[in-house]
Amino acid sequence: MSREAGRKDGQRSGPPGGRPMGFGPGPGMMGMPGQKAKNFKSSFKRLAGYLKPFRLHLIAVFVAAILSTVFSIFTPKILGRATDKLVEPIMARLEGAEAAVDFRAIASILALLAGLYVISSLFGFFQQYLMAGVAQKVVYRLRNEVNEKLxxxxxxxxxxxxxxxxLSRVVNDVDNISNTLQQSLTQIITSVVTLIGVIVMMLTISPLLTLILVLTLPLSFIVIAAVAKRSQLYFKSQQTELGLLNGHVEEMYTGHTVVKAFGRERQSIDRFEEINGRLYASSWKAQFISGIIMPLMSLIGNIGYVAICVVGGVLVTRQSISVGDILAFIQYARQFTMPITQTANIANIIQSTIASAERVFELLDEEEESPEAAGSLKQSAVRGDVEFRNVRFGYKEDAPLIEDMNIEVKSGxxxxxxxxxxxxxTTLVNLLMRFYEVNGGAITIDGRDIRELERGKLRSLFGMVLQDTWLFNGTIRDNIAYGRAGATEAEVVSAAVAAHADHFIRTLPEGYDxxxxEEASNISQGQKQLLTIARAILADPAILILDEATSSVDTRTEVQIQQAMNNLMTGRTSFVIAHRLSTIRDADLILVMNKGSVIEQGTHEELLAKGGFYAELYNSQFSEETEVQAV
Known part of the structure; x- marks a missing residue:
């Protein structure tokens, strides 16, 4: 069947919702505006449930991350020992003793140091390798669940x-979860282990120097909080302006013909420059303010370094601490502030990730269609008798649209x-194809309730041609062949000939190729309609649904298509939604609907003779057509 219900021609969205790509701070930058989860705890537990099948992998990741960090933490201390071996002869000479540099001892220390670096890197590689596999498997499962849910x-x-x-939930939010699982999760482990390990190692060197460094922490937290608070305001403004800019560009691009036709190019450019100017201002301020956090943290760190060097120098002169230990302590001091900054940033990222997970879970928790039946009808055996028995329906339960509808349509x-x-x-057609379920009564095909049929097999009985055409990005051949899987080249061409589309297709540079x-704008609206009709002809359905199928073509082509459609409708039950009443005079049955009810039914002549609602509609259209012809 031609699957066009509910789709609109050229319907495309701009960048999916959420954080637009290419703007805002990247990983590791402070002040990124994170969307907050409504229920952090439950969403976190549910996301963690996806990691349960990989418990052993995660344990291995945690162990590898800890070992990698621990081995790297020991290196400054060992490097300090090498420094002490170099300094020992100098200190001995100052005391009047002769001593040579023990290069063999230094070489063994450096070899140990190189070994630790290699082992740390190997564990780091192993950790990233395992975590990448876990993250992608989790996201693979999540994407499959989302796809099945849709x-x-x-x-x-x-x-x-x-x-x-x-699209934002399916693509951006799932990708956000993937990136966090693969990167931020291991960063949390390494940051925490590094922070604890560095403090322990500094305490083994000098509790006094450790205390001096820890006293700089409150100042670091004050700076981080102040900068993040200020930059977040500008990042929020940046995202708002970026959304406006994306919307403006999309509107101007999709409607560029109208813009040019009305000579509104200048206004469009002025509007773009206005939004772009505001975006530039907010982006510059956001990036600048978030960028100064590292210099400020460096300043605070340098204050600590100065204090450490002064106090450490005094301790060295008193021989309370070695030069190597002072150098090791300075390296630890440099490592001390980095995990704090990373942890603050990761906390914001995780908040945003849980919010993304919450949005995905909201989609997965949406109410599904009623349980699928297993029944089917063979298309070749379908007669096409359709009946509506006391059908009731409303999009909202308290606002019924259709009440007690009874229609009987015979085969052909x-x-x-x-x-x-x-x-x-259109609601009537949607009910017939089970896009919506009836609230009461029943719809039958050949006496079989459609709720007893599998939806896919039910819809395969129908061919649809809608007023709003839908064509996808691909060849003309593929778009026609979409009507029936496995259609041959000859069958595609035959369907195009029957729809009077073959001639214009062959005049195109690449023909059927x-x-x-993306919007099928390289052919006219009427040509698009011809292709959708060809697709329906190729589908060779048991029942046809036509919604103003010829509304976008010229009068001559309409006559040709009408002839083709008449041939196609021969022997088939056909439902034709029409606005131009002159096109349905030969219908076997005309249903006149108003406010969800069939108020009249009969043939064209019978309804005209009644002089009711249909007669008023027809006569008003006829008089309008006469006036237009007279003009």
């Missing part, structure tokens, strides 16, 4: 949400559905 959600879910929001009949906008014409762009 296939089970009812049409009302997609009607109530924008494409951008759904052409049924036209007419009525004003909002009368329920012409690639339609």
């Amino acid at each position: 296939g089970k959600l009812p049409l009302k879910f997609f009607d109530a949400r924008s494409n951008g929001d759904i 009949q052409t049924v036209a559905i007419v009525g004003p906008t909002g009368a329920g014409k 012409t690639v339609l762009n």
Whole structure:
């Protein structure tokens, strides 16, 4: 079947919602505005549940991360011993004794040092390798669950949400989870172990120097909090302006023909420059303010270094501490502030990640379609008898749209559905194809309740041609062949000929191999409609649904298509939604709908003779057409 229900031609969204790519601070930068989770604890526990099957892998990752960090923590202390071996002869000479540099001892220390660096790197590689596998397997499972869920959600879910929001949850939020699992999780471990390990090693060297360094911590926290608070305001402004800029560019691009036709290029450029100017101002301030945190942290660190050097120098002169230990302590002091900064940044990233997980879980928890039945009907054996028995339906339970609808359509009949906008014409078709479930009564095909049929097999009985065409980015051949899997080249061409599309296709530079762009704007609206009709012809369905299928073509082509459609409808039950009543005079049955109810039904002549609602509609359209022709 032609799967066009609920889709609009050229419907494309801009960058999915969430944080736009290419802007804002990257990993490791402070002040990134994190979206906060509504229920952090439950979402965190649920996300952690996806990691349970990989418990052994995670234990190995934690052990590898700890060992890698521990081995790297020991290196400054050992390097200090090498320094002491170099300084010992100098100190001995100062005391009047002769001593030579023990290069063999230094060489053995350096060999040990090199070994520790290699072992630390190997454990680091092992940790990243394992964590990458765990993260991708978790996200692979999550993506599969989301994809399966999207296939089970009812049409009302997609009607109530924008494409951008759904894409954001499926793509951006899942990627955010992936990046955090792969990078930030191990960073937390290494940061905590580094912080604890560095403090322990500094205490073994000098508790007094450790106390001096720890006293700089409150100042570091004050700076981080002050800078993050100020920069977050500008980052929020940056994201707002970026969203406005993306929306403006998308509107101007998709509507560039209209913009040019009305000569609004200058206004469009002025609007772009206005938003871009505000974006520049907020981005510059955000990046500048978040960028000064590292110089400020370095300043605080240098204050600590000066204090350490002064006090350490005094301790060396008193021979309370060696020169090597002072050098080792300075290296530890340099390592001391980095895990604090990383942990503060990771905390914000995790907050944002849990919010992303929460959005994904909200999607996974959405109410699914009613349980799938296992029944089916063979398309070749379907007669096409359709009946609506006391059908009730409303998009909201307290606001019924259709009440007690009864329609009986015999096999091979052409049924036209007419009525004003909002009368329920499209709703009737959506119910027939089970895009929505009836609230009461039943719809049957050949006496079989459609709720007893598998949705996919039920919909394979229908062919649809909608007023809003849908074509995907691919060749014309592929777009027509979408109507039936495994269609041959000859069958595709035959369907195009029947739809009167073959001629214009062959006039294109690449013929059937012409690639339609993302919005199929490289062919006309009427040509797009011809391709969707060809697709429906190729599908060779048991039941046809036509929603103003010829509304976008010229009069001559409409006559040709109508002939092709008449041939296609022969022997098939057909539902035709029409606004131009002149096109459905030959219908076997005309259903006149208003406010969700069938208020009249009969043939064209019978309804005109009644002089009711249909007669008023027809006569008003006929008089309008006469006036237009007279003009």
